[in-house]
Amino acid sequence: MKGLSQEDIKVILATDCGSTTTKAILIEYHDGEYRLIVRGEAPTTVEAPFEDVTMGVLNAIGEVEELTGRKILDEENKIISPSKEKTGTDIYISTSSAGGGLQMMVAGVVRSMTAESAERAALGAGAIVMDVIASNDKRLPHEQIERIRHLRPDMILLSGGIDGGTTTHVVELAELISAADPKPRLGSSYNLPVIYAGNVDAREAVSESLKDKTALDIVDNLRPVLERENLIPAREKIHDLFMEHVMAQAPGYSKLMSWTDAPIMPTPGAVGLIIKTISDLENIETVGVDIGGATTDIFSVFRPEGSEGIFNRTVSANLGMSYSISNVFAEATLPNVMRWVPFNMDERNLRNRIKNKMIRPTTIPQMLEELIMEQAIAKEALRLAFVQHKSFATVLKGVQQQRTIADAFEQTTSGATLVNMMSLDMLVGSGGVLSHAPRRQQAAMMLVDGFLPEGVTRLAVDSIFMMPQLGVLSTLHKKAATEVFNKDCLIHLGVCIAPVGEGKEGREVMSYKIELPDGKIEEGSIMFGQMKLIKLGLGKDGLPLKAKAEFNPARGFNLGRGKGNRIEGTISGGVVGVILDGRGRPFNLPTDAKTRVEKLKEWMLEMENYPAKELESLIKQY
């Protein structure tokens, strides 16, 4: 894109090198807007026998060429740039999570303070955090040394102490790392990159201890004072080192790096970036989830008391739908998975089926019962990953708060979660089980049951997982990234209206009145334990239709303005529509098996989750 202005950019090519598949997308500027034109994919070629990531990239681009007729590669397989009418591209960018992504270890003095800030910085940069070492993590020094030596991370982030504070503990950590003499994961020909982002006064001593054994970089303290985090310098250094050291060791990446117009970013780092960008542009609170085969990533942007958006990311390393499906089952336990299933299955049989999916992860559910089962497991994976996210996305711990009498009644504590389901505006899902669910209603139901949104929450899924590419693109061309995100990337499912409160089956939870765009008025009451779906789809432009709506929660129920207080405004629809969820929050399923099955069936039929006849015969059969 050398020499091109933002306006000159008409064609954009982006790839994401995943651990199994390399995906390429082509974006073009037509009629005043940027739109996705086509997507191509090919197996990733990082491992033997190919061991060159660019082969997979070229194959994926080749598919894009075939599908569009645009010639992107020249005779020497070089990317043609800038674009002309039917050739080339103006920008080429890429993300990567191939070869296991970026694997880091972080260290800090106090587990819940500097170590947690360091963990946040690493996760925000898109890393998998293999372990967190802290002076107070209850392990003996020799155990910590063994652990550091054993892990072989791609890089270590060391933090500790506020600027001007005591240096002893952080230097002690540096000495532990030095004693462990850790070796990088990808080969022994270079020193392991270590980033020091702690107390400025300890820099010299840390450097003394680590400079001969590691490739040490020093950046600003990520917790310069107790009350504030400064994660950006550490995060940026992680990205630089990811490119310089880690990626440069992976087969073919040096070549790929020379092709791209922006640094190659770790895939989850790029997803976080687009979620943050969109949340900031619309000034909304967002939760994004990517549920993969091995891991589940959750991203969130919350704005407590109107503050600037606070971004958090967590990776639940062993919650996933194929490689880790068995672990979801083990962590969630059988009763929690089966509570979402309207039929019984013999435990031995079920266990074997789940393990067989684990050892043959690419298989897909052919039968309806298997699909229902997988979606039940997905709900539990989402729930568990979100529990982890909530406990991690907190206000800074260890900060003394000045309290007034009013605060004492609110019970806020240091380290309280930032996640506020009532103020959350949008929930975006991605990953195979959500994006490729045969019916979009199923994706909506998995999001609602897994996250239990409160009040008014928009729901969407990423159609073909192009958030990573759009994340990197947002660093180069925000307009193109956001236009494609809104129009092509997101499939708007609709909106969930869920009053908070508990009641008795059959008692009113709220009344509603919705003025649909065709002039029709939908109005009525929702009873406790009831779900209702009202169709409010997409307009001709592919964007969600809007409707004026008002909701009157019953006494004891809250939709965001306090118990019993009416809310009104404009709601957005989507391919599923408006979901009125009268099941109450906190949400509890009936404990009696017969009633539970009846309720599940009722909700599944109302939400049009599964084909009615087949579902009923399945329930009868078991």
Next chain:
Amino acid sequence: MTHAYTPGLRVTNKTKITKNRILPLKGDVVVSLGDKVTPDTVVARTELPGPVEPINVANILGVPPEDVFEAMIKKEGEQVEQGEIIAKSKSFFGLFTSVAKAKITGTIENISRITGQVLLRGAPMPVEVRAYLEGEVTEVFENEGVAVTTWGAFVQGIFGIGGEVHGPIKVISSSVNDILTEKEIDDSCKGCVLVGGALVTAGGLHKAISVGAVGIVVGGLDDKDLRDFLGYDLGVAITGKEEKGITLVVTEGFGEIMMAQKTFDLLKSKEGEMACINGATQIRAGVIRPEVVIPLKGDISKEDTIQLQENVGLTIGSPIRVIREPYFGKLGKVASLPAPLQKLESESYARVLEVEFADGKKAIIPRANVEALEE
């Protein structure tokens, strides 16, 4: 994507097998190119740096960290014995003397003026790498290890437990459908690699361990039994380090699934011969499958006429196994490969194939749910 099906597991009666035997850290290779080796031959050895024991000398002596250097009797690089005094405080008129003693035998690695800590490095731990196979050293990686090559029969499993072991093959089950229980196992199984049919029971596993069998190769295993056997629920399929006293190679999957006839026949034909087996499994990036290698005599420098077939993908007539419900474990042949996506009972759209089972019945299956079998 061209490969919408799972490539099958390899089962072959003769192939050239090469295994790299590499040290975890650089060290010494103790065999030479062309040497004949057996599974127990040590091919390379090294010493891992010993464990580190930090001693907070400043605290023990009650002196500021910057004074620790002067208090040290032993200096960096010096050898010390466990219990030996390494530092002594200079006390008031010599009346009160505090000492810091070495907690382990080793070397003083580091003395810190900032933290007052002294790091003691224990004696190095020897590590040896063995040949695993019976064969010949065909490549030497200086200071790192060797490649050992042999001709052999080779069976790839789908899932396993436990590390590298070897022993003579003893076929216990009489058919691929048989269930291997404790009743079939006796003292004659000691030191052997046992071959079962469709399933090994928990009782069978325990009995095999108690009589001293080194391994079991079998079609299926119940997950519930696996959990009871391991004592925990296996969350992610990364195995090989279990020390349960036996190595297990499951060839087909979880549940009662008959072993592929070809695998069973091959193992039966090698009864009494030595098998080298490894249960290590990893199903994420960099797939590792458990394996059975039965080394054969033969000149490894000669190319044999047997060439591996190119993996050409699925064609009509290709033998396959269904790897998901509702026909899980059934074998058949591809009857047709319709191109358009088809709607499944689950309402997903997928590329499918028509399979013809041995009894002549036909069914439509997603291509992702079959596994190609070698002919």
